[in-house]
Amino acid sequence: MKLYAKYFGTTLFVLLAFVFTDLAMAQISKSESLSKFVSAGLAYKSGEYSEAIAIYEEVLDGDKESGALYYNLGNSYFKEGKRGKAILNYERALQLMPRDSDLQFNYRHARSSVKGYGEQKPSNILNRLAQAHVQFYAVDEMVVIITIITLALGILYLLSLYLKWPTKLRQNFFIILGVFWLIYTAGFILKFQQDKNMAITLTNAKATFEPRQESTTHFQLSEGIKVKILKKQDNWIKIKRADGKLGWVQEDAVERI
Template sequence: MRIIVIVLICCSSLLGFTQNDKVFEQANALYNESKYAEAIDKYESILNSDTHSAELYFNLGNANYKLNNIAPSIYYYEKALLISPNDKEIKSNLSFAQNMTIDAIDKVPQVGFSRLVNNMVNTFNSDAWAKFAIGGVLVFVLLFLMYHFSYSTSKKRIAFVVSIVSLFVACFSVVMAFQKDNLDKKDNPAIVFVQESRVKAEANKTSEEVFRLHEGTKVQVLETYEDWMKIQLSDNSTGWIPSNDIKMLNIF
């Protein structure tokens, strides 16, 4: 009975993938015919089936960009980058979409040692750093065994030196993996989805307005209180924004 259930689940999953492929092709055809709104409906129906891919989000960004939908185009390009962070075409189209935004917010540059560390940490994701750590440990074990069982003095010396280096690489990679994981947990971006949002000094409507944001602006969410979210901009300005005014990027 369990085998039958597993087979049925596999068949239904395969059928779902096949159906989504057909819908994706239909959406692409509509896009090529300049029927962007209809294409968006097709793409979003695939998202509703809990299917996510960089290509899907990229095409959604393109279709919204064609309709001058600033916030959705930026949102979907950013989602595509989360899945495929090194894709140059996504980055290029995102920069075009960001040129349509109103808010010009300066970015506080990182300098000195902190910049060097963050650049190094962000070279790879946490999984890649973990793989480097495992590889370093394996190399260390193999070379340590070679050192122990080798009778040649020169081979022992080489095995010892390289094993120490591989152990250092493993330890360094572990530190980088944990640091990258911590940075990713702190990274909580969102996109402003309303035409204009009034950001308050405190989490209530009667509080003093500190600044205004417009659609398409990217913010970092620091904390949540009831129907409000505390945000931070790239220039380190902070304030409270209604949670309905923004859309989180990390939620799939």
């Protein structure tokens, strides 16, 4: 019995250590991040965009992030004329605060100046609904909603057993919650798949047929275009443009969202 208690104690300690690993990895504290955020804001307000960028990046190097931080960083890059970096940071901000109207405006504005193939609007109504559903929530929000529905399903099932609910009532509850569970789980998987391995081009780059400097140019990529990373080979990356065209670009031409 004592042996069990000892094992249990060790296991709990290891698990708790995992839980707080986030804190252990962070290099700067939240208050330090906040003070840097404020001073970067002051630099931005006085037109010192490059200084603002440097301070915002320091916060990110300190392993801290927030939606507003990416948004402000995106703004600073936009003011510096770096459209690709601006769109990249707006994309990252959208993952954390997808319904922020200022962010949506700036994101659209930055993307309106991108030439060439962007993302194509989905063709049918179901696809459009699915996209709207997926883009409305942050990943964490979806996870919380799915967890709540799952717990509700479990608790309601137990309640229905203990309180001896009529079968019809129980069925109705489970059908309704089950449909919601399916919608959100499918949405989560779709969002996960869509956001996986996406990147933004940081310069006006050429995509070639082969991962070699002297290879023939296949197509052009404007700065700020969203592409999917398929694989990496040495310092070349195979990408897929929204229209389905595949090509190789140099590693530093794109950055993962």
